[in-house]
Amino acid sequence: MKTEYIYHRFERFWHWMQAALIIFLGVTGFEIHGSFTFFGYEQAVEYHDIAAWGFIILIAFAIFWHVTKGEWRQYLPTWRNLKAQADYYVFGMFRNAPHPTKKTVISKLNPLQKLVYAGLKVLIIPTMVFTGLVYMFYRYPQRNEVLSLNISGLQTVAMLHTIGAFLLVSFFVAHLYLITTGHTVTSNLRAMITGYEDLPDESITVVNEPVPAISGEAVPETKEVAQ
Amino acid sequence: MKRISLTLLVLGTFVALILTALHKNSSDTPPLTKLKEQYAMRTKPSVDHSLFPELKKKFKRPQDVTAACISCYNGRAEEVMHSSHWQWERTEYVAGKGIRSVGKRNILNNFCIGIQSNEQSCTRCHAGYGYADNRAYFADSLDVDCLACHDNSGTYAKMNEGAGMPDTSVDLSYVAQHVGLPTRTDCGTCHFFGGGGNNVKHGDLEEALFDPTRDVDVHMATDGINMQCVDCHTAKNHQMLGKMYSVSSMNRNRVRCESCHGSMPHKDNVLNDHTFKIACQTCHIPEYAKVNPTKLFWDWSKAGRLKDGKPFELKDSSGTDIYMSIKGSFKWGKDLKPSYVWFNGTATHYLLGDKFDPSKPLDINHLMGSYDDPDSKIYPVKVHIAEQIYDTKNDYLIQPKLYSARKGDGGFWGDFNWQTSAEAGMKAAGLPYSGHYGFTETRMYWPVNHMVAPKEKAVGCNECHTRNDGRLAEVGGFYMPGRDFNPWVERFGFGLMALTLAGVFMHGGARVVAGRKRKRNV
CATH class of the missing domain: 1.20.5 (Single alpha-helices involved in coiled-coils or other helix-helix interfaces)
Structure with a gap:
């Protein structure tokens, strides 16, 4: 058993901030949707707006980080080992088979994660941000006025925003469960909190494809731990 | 070290930005304090009318008072004669009907129905003397009733069924010496009692507004800014600002909240966004008929029952009329939530002689508007429903003669006979009557504009943005968050x-x- 440094400090901050914001946006958002009453409608709208701005700011920082550090390449979807990873969840896991892909700071996402997270980042989050901004800044058509954003109704915007929200809820449920599918039940969670993850030594069958040309930041040394 | 400072910088920026988002812009405070200063100023009249010898004499006829007024204010009577308070009609474009001259003089409602053949009684509220049935007097400026509006003594009153003449008890000389700008008492004497009793018609205009608290009406409150009707309903050359969609059709001459408060008066921009589609009144008049009930349903078909050959009245436990032989049976309501409609400031009307389909309820006035119309906003209205008389052969509404000067003249209130009432009324209106009558359901829509509540009592977000029975549950044509969802x-x-x-x-x-x-x- 050895301990690998997987998640950078900013990455972890980003992850937990994003988690908190998405949960909060979900609660306030579904209240605005009329699914339940918790904060009260007026408060829910106010909080949802504030959290939305927080989320947008966080996204701006995250994009900056991903671009400057080349980390965006982590999310490039790949066919390689996709089947192996899927097979692992369907069969291997129940036979105590090892994870088919090796997690390193260079390549921390398995092929299924790459696919799902890329979808999240390219499709769902942008849709939510865009429809959310339209929601905030639309103006109904007014005569003889310069308009920031003219739409005839909220129907389509609201539908897209709601679909996105439902997809995020489902992602959230699956994500919570998949935390437990690391080397041990808690090793994924620990990694996201501390940055370090316990990984088995030599039992890796397939090494995940290394991500090319990551800008060279000093990676903390891998600590060997007595088994 | 470098990493810690970077993290701190990121966190710091984040917190600062969130605080900026939370911070509300306080620089554009609505000019409420300015408005209060403005309306707290009460100008003293420049003259004391009680010192004029012209007004100290004994007046035999009210027209002599008018002559005395004109001796100083020449030309003013002619202004009044050009106003709707005198004309009781004006030229309007009525959607679907064209350019018509409409007003109290010829239009029907579903309360006391219409004035034709009933002038002697209805014109008690005319701003003139002697509007009985002939219209010749309309030319004489001495028939202008200055006192009805300018009495500041609180003692002026018009005679019941006197065609606009003052009551015999009125001391004309005393009233003439105590005149000034119209007060709520002057306006309210007619406008609070339309339809034959307090608060019958409007629901938001009633005798409680003579002396209201802030909870009843934040503008007219005597424990508040105590505004008079004419503070908003300003006049130039006796042409008053404001009108009612029971008798008018066009989007003009309206009193607007925005003229004082601006179109975006809230500190919160989410609320300001609402003003594109929601009228001020919709949120700021959560309830009307706050003190006394208003009439919601009037069944004329029940009128005419007699006890021992004599008309009678029934009252409910609160003393409100629920049956009158002369008028039929009623339903009243108090502390009412308004109904809501899309409204663009234009209305169409049922005009005397229009054919209609008696199998469906008839809108006597219909407020125009829809979500897709950029001029439309959601407005609060009072809906008044009635069963009223119509000609079953000609399929048009009947103007009945109700007022009865003497038995046998056809007036329903004397003879209790719909047949002769319809004949006499339609004769006066100049329309044929088939001899067959029935009763049909009609509706009227009265925009609610008064009884504005203090801001703390404005309608809350969740009263509309809710899935269950919100205030706007019936208002369609658009997607409202919290109310609507796509089932798929x-x-x-x-x-x-x-x-x-x-x-x-x-x-x-x-x-x-x-x-x-x-x-x-x-």
Whole structure:
């Protein structure tokens, strides 16, 4: 058993901030949707707006980080080992088979994660941000006025925003469960909190494809731990 | 070190930006304090009318008072004669009907129906003397009733069924010496009692507004800014600002909240966004008929029952009329939530002689507007429903003669006979009557504009943005967050959530089972 440094400090901050914001946006958002009453409608709208701005700011920082550090390449979807990873969840896991892909700071996402997270980042989050901004800044058509954003109704915007929200809820449920599918039940969670993850030594069958040309930041040394 | 400072910088910026988003812009405070300063100023009259010898004499006829007024204010009577308070009609474009001259003089309602053949009684509220049935007097400026509006003594009153003449008890000389700008008492004497009693017609205009608290009306409150009607309903050359959609059709000459408060008066921009589609009144008049009930339903078909050959009245436990032989049966309501409609400031009207389909309720006035119309906003209205008389052969409404000067003249209130009442009324209106009458359901829509509540009592967000029975549940044509949802999106969403949960539990369960098996096998 050895301990690998997987998640950078900013990455972890980003992850937990994003988690908190998405949960909060979900609660306030579904209240605005009329699914339940918790904060009260007026408060829910106010909080949802504030959290939305927080989320947008966080996204701006995250994009900056991903671009400057080349980390965006982590999310490039790949066919390689996709089947192996899927097979692992369907069969291997129940036979105590090892994870088919090796997690390193260079390549921390398995092929299924790459696919799902890329979808999240390219499709769902942008849709939510865009429809959310339209929601905030639309103006109904007014005569003889310069308009920031003219739409005839909220129907389509609201539908897209709601679909996105439902997809995020489902992602959230699956994500919570998949935390437990690391080397041990808690090793994924620990990694996201501390940055370090316990990984088995030599039992890796397939090494995940290394991500090319990551800008060279000093990676903390891998600590060997007595088994 | 470098990393810690970077993290601090990121966190610091983040917190600063959130605080900026939270901070409300306080620089554009609505000019409420300025408005209060403005309306707290009460100008003293420049003259004391009680010192004029012209007004100290004994007046035989009210027209002599008018002559005395004109001796100083020449030309003013002619202004009044050009106003709707005198004309009781004006030229309007009525949607679907064209350019018509409409007003009290010829239009029908579903309260006391119409004035034709009933002038002697109805014109008690005319701003003139002697509007009985002939219209010749309309030319004489001495018939202008200055006192009805300018009495500041609170003692002026018009005679019941006197065609606009003052009551014999009125001391004309005393009233003439105490004149000034119209007060709520002057306006309210007519406008609070339309339809034959307090608050019958409007629901938001009633005698409680002579001396209201802030909770009843934040503008007219005597414990508040105590505004008079004419503070908003300003006049130039005796042409008053404001009108009612029971008798007028065009989007003009309106009193607007925005003229004082601006179109975006809230500190909160989410609320300001609402002003594009929601009228001020919709949120700021959560209830009307706050003190006394207003009439909601009037069944004329029940009128005419007699006890021992004599008309009678029934009252409910609160002393409100629920049956009168002369008028039929009523339903009243108090502390009412308004109904809401899209309204663009224009209305169409049922005009005397228009054919209609008696199998459906008839809108006597219809407020125009829809979500897609950029001029429309959601407005609060009072809906008044009636069963009223119509000609079953000609399929048009009947103008009945109600007022009865003497038995046998056809007036329903004397003879209690719809047949002769319809004949006499339609003769005066100049329309044929087939001799066959029935009763049909009609509706009127009265925009609610008064009884504005203090801002703390304005309608809350969740009263409309709710799935269950919100105030705007019936108002269609648009998507409202909190009220509306797409059923397919909900099905998809909850289905997906259920599938995900099921998948998670099945997979997790299988893992537990597989783990146990492995342990046993080891």
